[in-house]
Amino acid sequence: MFKGFSNSVRGASHEKRNLVCQDSSAYKACDNYAIAVVADGHGSKKHFRSHIGSKAAVDAIIETIDKFYSDPDRFEECFQKNHKFVLQNIEKQIISLWNDKVLAHIAENPVTREEKSDFTNEEFKKIPVESYYGSTLIAAVMGRKFSFGFQLGDGSLVAVFEDGHTIMPIGDDESAPANITASICNANASRMFNSFYEPEKKILALLCSTDGLYTSFGSDRDFLDYHTIIAGQLHNAEAFEPSLVKNITKRTHFGTEDDISLSCVFDEKLATEKLEVLQKAIEKNKEKAAARKAKLLNR
Amino acid sequence: MSNNRENTKPASAFDFDDDDPLGATEVSKKSLVIFFLIDTSGSMKGKKMGELNTVMEELIPEIRRVGEADTDVKLAVLTFATDVKWMYSAPISIEEFSWAKLNADGVTSMGAAFSELSARMSRNSFLNSPSLSFAPVIFLMTDGYPSDDYKVGLKALQANSWYKFGLKAALGIGNEANDEMLAEFTGTKDTVVHAYSGSQLANMIKIVAVTASQIGSKSMTLSEETDRELTEEDVLTAKQKLLGEQIQGLVNQDDSNDVSFDTGW
Numbered sequence: 001m002f003k004g005f006s007n008s009v010r011g012a013s014h015e016k017r018n019l020v021c022q023d024s025s026a027y028k029a030c031d032n033y034a035i036a037v038v039a040d041g042h043g044s045k046k047h048f049r050s051h052i053g054s055k056a057a058v059d060a061i062i063e064t065i066d067k068f069y070s071d072p073d074r075f076e077e078c079f080q081k082n083h084k085f086v087l088q089n090i091e092k093q094i095i096s097l098w099n100d101k102v103l104a105h106i107a108e109n110p111v112t113r114e115e116k117s118d119f120t121n122e123e124f125k126k127i128p129v130e131s132y133y134g135s136t137l138i139a140a141v142m143g144r145k146f147s148f149g150f151q152l153g154d155g156s157l158v159a160v161f162e163d164g165h166t167i168m169p170i171g172d173d174e175s176a177p178a179n180i181t182a183s184i185c186n187a188n189a190s191r192m193f194n195s196f197y198e199p200e201k202k203i204l205a206l207l208c209s210t211d212g213l214y215t216s217f218g219s220d221r222d223f224l225d226y227h228t229i230i231a232g233q234l235h236n237a238e239a240f241e242p243s244l245v246k247n248i249t250k251r252t253h254f255g256t257e258d259d260i261s262l263s264c265v266f267d268e269k270l271a272t273e274k275l276e277v278l279q280k281a282i283e284k285n286k287e288k289a290a291a292r293k294a295k296l297l298n299r
Numbered sequence: 300m301s302n303n304r305e306n307t308k309p310a311s312a313f314d315f316d317d318d319d320p321l322g323a324t325e326v327s328k329k330s331l332v333i334f335f336l337i338d339t340s341g342s343m344k345g346k347k348m349g350e351l352n353t354v355m356e357e358l359i360p361e362i363r364r365v366g367e368a369d370t371d372v373k374l375a376v377l378t379f380a381t382d383v384k385w386m387y388s389a390p391i392s393i394e395e396f397s398w399a400k401l402n403a404d405g406v407t408s409m410g411a412a413f414s415e416l417s418a419r420m421s422r423n424s425f426l427n428s429p430s431l432s433f434a435p436v437i438f439l440m441t442d443g444y445p446s447d448d449y450k451v452g453l454k455a456l457q458a459n460s461w462y463k464f465g466l467k468a469a470l471g472i473g474n475e476a477n478d479e480m481l482a483e484f485t486g487t488k489d490t491v492v493h494a495y496s497g498s499q500l501a502n503m504i505k506i507v508a509v510t511a512s513q514i515g516s517k518s519m520t521l522s523e524e525t526d527r528e529l530t531e532e533d534v535l536t537a538k539q540k541l542l543g544e545q546i547q548g549l550v551n552q553d554d555s556n557d558v559s560f561d562t563g564w
Contacts, residue, residue: 297387
């Protein structure tokens with residue numbers, strides 16, 4: 001049985017300045033599939049409605065995946081035959097639906113004088129409407145026969161396999177400080193997606209998070225090990241969820257102070273069956289982390 | 300079952316539980332890497348190197364205080380003489396850093412040091428920490444002119460985005476150090492300083508390293524005027540300008556007046 005949870009917490013820096021959380025997160029768990037989604041509104045000057053844009057992104061993704069899964073057997077057959085083509089279709093439809101949503105929002109909520117006050121008239125005219133709502137997005141889908149996911153912009157997607165092994169299946173490009181974050185509001189957004197498809201290995205859980213979580217870790221390995229610990233608690237997810245919310249809140253206060261969202265979908269039966277395996281993996285990870293640290297300090 | 304939570308806030312944000320299964324996972328503070336590029340060629344032998352070792356040991360606790368609030372400052376020390384060599388195999392948190400005394404010998408392979416630095420300033424190498432939040436600080440110290448073709452290494456460095464967005468400063472030690480060449484490295488004369496004596500060397504290293512750490516770890520992603528995020532370029536420009544102004548201001552206050560390296564030492 002698929003299950004899930006999702007949470008977004010406001011970043012400490014945003015709290016201090018009384019700014020809204022720019023992140024949104026959601027999940028949906030059904031009999032045939034489960035989907036976890038997070039979106040990180042850009043929050044910079046010209047993206048002044050990005051908290052609404054991130055909400056529109058998670059809604060657009062869930063609605064789109066729902067539509068594709070309306071006939072699960074047919075969808076799975078098509079996806080397995082040509083996953084790249086189907087993924088591109090999904091991505092294009094998400095962008096189209098997101099555009100519909102933000103254009104409907106602007107039609108009902110015209111730009112206010114206060115929102116315009118940060119710009120000169122000339123500056124404001126140059127900003128495309130969609131940019132007001134700019135956001136990243138990440139989605140992970142667990143199906144009956146395969147799993148897949150896609151990402152536009154920064155953030156992380158982690159897959160936990162039944163043996164406790166964790167990976168980030170969507171590769172990260174060398175990111176320079178000057179890089180511009182890919183956004184759903186870009187004119188060429190459909191060409192900026194990265195995706196993964198896992199047709200064979202048994203996945204226990206898929207977790208998506210906005211970059212505020214990743215940046216609260218000292219290394220990729222620590223970040224992945226954190227996900228194994230989460231997987232070790234999924235047999236009793238409802239009891240664990242408050243701890244997770246406290247932990248991500250702590251991470252934004254003592255880490256990079258950014259908003260943090262984490263959304264997870266998992267196979268509850270597998271999480272229960274593999275509990276012992278996961279606990280062993282967690283212990284092994286701790287030993288390896290201690291050995292890594294000792295090696296680093298050795299000149 | 301579905302759930303959609305936007306902008307949720309926990310009821311008690313700081314009520315942390317001791318038996319939290321995630322409690323043992325360390326939270327990394329925002330981090331900053333300071334690169335020290337140190338000339339250890341033969342001409343540094345004697346009191347220059349002795350003074351440098353002493354001041355670097357003293358500097359660690361001072362930088363530690365800069366990072367205490369909310370930034371984890373990490374140090375990476377690259378020495379260059381006939382060979383180039385890292386003190387540790389990766390940047391080390393200032394909390395765990397201990398200075399290894401340096402010795403001077405050989406020629407000045409500064410160009411090779413620039414190439415090595417460029418290779419390591421990458422997400423795939425020394426700058427791979429997820430918590431890395433600030434562009435690095437790069438501090439060059441030398442007492443002479445490079446004995447290799449430094450322009451080749453500098454060209455590689457100038458193509459590196461971390462270098463472009465890093466805060467760069469340089470210290471010339473003694474009469475032989477060439478400030479024009481150091482300004483080529485920093486991109487501006489404002490962050491080039493010169494020390495002609497032991498006490499000046501100590502003062503300049505502390506002024507530059509501490510000021511650069513303070514400015515480097517300053518969060519400037521949100522503009523004070525608009526509460527909107529600034530671009531990386533805005534932040535770099537503002538920080539490099541501030542560093543130049545503060546260094547020049549502090550350097551002009553320096554009134555050390557002891558015996559110069561080149562005459563007395």
